[in-house]
Amino acid sequence: MASLFPKTLTPIHFLHRTRPRIRTQTHPSKLTSIRAMSSGSGQRVFQLRLDSLTGNSEWVIIDEHDDQSFTEKFRQPLLATTSYLDMLNDSTRNRAYREAIEKTITKPCHVLDIGAGTGLLSMMASRAMGGKGTVTACESYLPMVKLMKKVLRVNGMEGRIKVINKRSDELEVGLDINSRADVLVSEILDSELLGEGLIPTLQHAHDNLLVENPLTVPYRATTYGQLVESTFLWQLHDLPNNEAGARDGIRLNPPGLDSVLGVKRQQYAMYCDPIEGEIKPLSEPFKIFEFDFSKRPESYGETDLCIKATNDGRVHAVISWWVLQLDREGTIYYSTAPRWISSPTNKTGPVDWCDHWKQCVWFVPGCGISIFKGEEIQLLATHDDTKISYNLDSKVPTTDVLHHGLTTGDMQLVLSPERAAIYGDREWRLSMLKTVESVLQGRGDSLCMVADDSVFLPLLVAQLSEAPHIISLLPGLKERGLQYLQAAANANHLPPNCIEILGKRVKQLTTQDTHQKKVDLLIAEPFYLGHDGMLPWQNLRFWEDRTTLDYILSEDALIMPSKGILRACAIYLPDLWKSRCCLSKIEGFDHSVVNDTLGACGHLPEMEEGPCLPFFVWQCGEFEVLSETFDVMEFDFSKPICHCQGKSQVQFTKTGVCHGFVLWIDWVMDLQNSVVISTGPDKRYWKQGVKLLASPRTVGPQESRNVQASCSAVLEALFDPLKGELKITTDFR
Incomplete structure (x- = not known):
């Protein structure tokens, strides 16, 4: 997500879980964490709890040595909506790692496990050495460290594996570990491959923690891609063209604001097999990047590919996946390819469904690129430390200059693909149009308050009202929402100053904010920024807000939804x-x-x-x-x-x-x-x-x-x- 989205659900103190096994679109009991040293010898993690009904948050503390406090404060499953459980239930993954570790580690040595989680790979390594040698398990997230120690204790491994609660780039030879490690075992891969910090982690490890020419499990990862046509994937990002036929007269991306509201240019993890019938492949699979774990990787790389079309069509997206070679000889593989891909890129064949690794989708801007069978198209793929990007030379500008001199970068609102599709959905917009027309009928000079983060409803009410007076709260969007709505209202030729943005918490509102008027219409989609990944009833925040605002509602105020x-x-x-x-x-x-x-x-x-x-x-x-x-x-x-x-x-x-x-x-x-x-x-x-x-x-x-x-x-x-x-x-x- 872009920076305007609240980061209240991201564990920000650790490097190796940015895919997150602790997810960023998660249940409010899931937690932001910041690590700090306590006054004693222990360590504390400050966890941020978010109340989805009020939008309020509070900090609580997990102490490294206080298991009772840990249990009492988190009676509900602390990591219930993460992918850890799904990953540990992935028998194909577990078996591949076990076979590769047993094949690679054949004598006692020093093994370093980065991002150790529950300690599974560390225990495999220790067992492969017959309990001899040295295993160092590095895990930065304190709740997971506490869990790992329980697992080691149950398996009689507590004294055989050294657990360090630090990021790997905080480890020092001579202080945390006695010597450089001979073998690196790790699983710090997300669906895109690089999003958990694979490259900087390997760079630091090779520079500071590993011997020259170390053994590694995995040994190599290769990314692949395929050009596809898919109306569904197109609808997930191209808001300007999808809203063109809407009957409400509103343009969320009007001329001059073409790119100010939309999805971020990045890869999105998505399980593509369910939409196989809606995907038309336009090329054969092609190799993009290869990363050798036994060598220090570069922070930047690019590949210029010439791809021949296998069908006529319109390129809407690049679907990508990776294949993991776990052993040096190339006999043990794991693939995240969709099921329609066969050898040689999908060397393992179709694997069981899993939630922790999916395919990735890169949306080609706009309506995509028309292509004919046999025609060649240039694809430039680049990577940095954490992501892979593509350019198909679609001639879509990345920055538009607005009529009033601002660039879209000054005020761009980034939506999730699903939210962009909703705003472009004609059926959804027609439903909103019918409802707003109904509630406004016969109301004349009404004060309307939009309680949520909708940017569509304020514009729609202003469009349909005879004398529009709309107050929009935008509890999550705040200042960027204000900038967007002002520009969008002007571009849609709505009356000046018809939309007022308060930017206050609901409990802070007074009748002064409504100019001593009662609110006649309280409306919402409902949609709250940051709730996209939460349970459906967490949008009942609208009900909580409606209750708090009861004192400024008129006696015959209409509530939407009812x-x-x-x-x-x-x-x-x-x-x-x-x-x-x-x-x-x-x-x-x-x-x-x-x-x-x-x-x-x-x-x-x-x-x-x-x-x-x-x-x-x-x-x-x-x-x-x-x-x-x-x-x-x-x-x-x-x-x-x-x-x-x-x-x-x-x-x-x-x-x-x-x-x-x-x-x-x-x-x-x-x-x-x-x-x-x-x-x-x-x-x-x-x-x-x-x-x-x-x-x-x-x-x-x-x-x-x-x-x-x-x-x-x-x-x-x-x-x-x-x-x-x-x-x-x-x-x-």
Whole structure:
């Protein structure tokens, strides 16, 4: 994300998790961390908790030597929405590393494990040396260090592996380690390959921590790409052309502001197999970069490729992946290629679905580039320390000069691809148009307040109002949102000064801010910056804000949306369920002690409930809906926020294996219930909440002759507004 996005969810004190296994679009209980030294000999990590309902945050402290404090402060799974659990459940990855380590480390030596996590690779290395030699496990994130020590203790490895709670570039020979290491084992790779700091980590290690010509596992990584045509991928970034046919008359990227609102020019991790039917390959796979771990890499590299088109079409994107060669001889591989790619680039063949490594998508600017079969096109690929970029010479300017002399870089708002697609979606915009037209009808000189971070609604209300007076709060966008809305209003020929941006917290507002007027319309999409990766009900912040603003609302004030409906359905989801299972033995090492902290869902002890997790369900591997969609409960925004609960009987429509339930919120925009914005699993621009079962259940319709099918289930939900939590329980009978 660009710098205007809040960084409240990024662990900023460590280098090797920027892909994050602790994710940046995550649940509010997930934490920002800053490391500091305490007054004693121990170390402390300050963790930032974000309350999604209020936008407030508080700092709490984890002490290195205080396990009781650690447990009490984080009763909920601390790392539940990270990819650590999924990674440890990746048996293909684990087996490849184990085989390569056993093949590479054949005698006692000094092994350095960078980004050690739970210590799995360190234990493999120690076992390969028969418990002799020296293993140094370097891990910078304190909660993970605490978890690693538990794993080592359970496996009798505590005295055989030296654990250092530092970044690798903070290690010093003679102070932290006695000598340079003979072997480097590491897994500091993200879906793009470089995003976890692979290059600077290897540079520092070769300069300061490793012997000359060290052995390494992995040995080499190679990135590959393919040119593709895909309308879906185009819709995820080209807002100007997608909004061109909208009926509302608003242009979020009008002439003169062509690039001021859009997605960042970068690679985006995406599981591409589900959209294989919507992807037309326009080239053969091609090799891009090769990185040899046994040598010091360069910070910058470029490859100029001449690619021949294999089909007529329009190049909308470059899909890329990497192949990991784990041993020097080239017999052990791991690939992140999509399933339609075959040898030689996908040397391992299709692997099981996983969440920690996906393919990457680079969007070609604008409408893409037209190409004919047999035609050649130049692709320039470059890399720096942390990312890979492409240039297809699309002749799209990277910086536009606005009419009033500013460049787009001065005020550019960066959207997620899904948010850009929503703003360009004609059906979504038509729904908003109908609702706003309805609420404005007969209202005349009304004061409208936009409570969230929407940049579309203020412009739409101003366009449709006879005497527009709009106050926009922009709790996340703030100053950049102000600059954008002022320029966009002018470019859309709206009345001057019709949109006022306050930039205050809701609790700080007074009637002075509304010029002693009551608010007649309180509206939202709802959309809050930084909530893209969270659970659907965390946008109930709108309800909290509406409650706080009650004293400045007029008696007949209209609220949009008028209510939210929590909906759900039963689902067959084997890949995701497998990736979130409780761990036991991994290549012979007991990992059962990590299950609680990592938020395991499958194979839980009886009566235990796993966490509800945010996912794009369509990105979760194989899935099938097994029941009717059913309503669980409603949130009535005409009233102050309150406790809610609901219980629903599940009506199964298919016989199959149920792995859990998908939950989402449908936003009812108007009082007549005529306009509903759904965020369900058939909508690919919103994440849903997934509640996985401890044990899969065979289910089927009541009239089914399959006597083994469990035909009766109840789902119950309880919403606590004080904590902003939604508790989901299931009962199969």
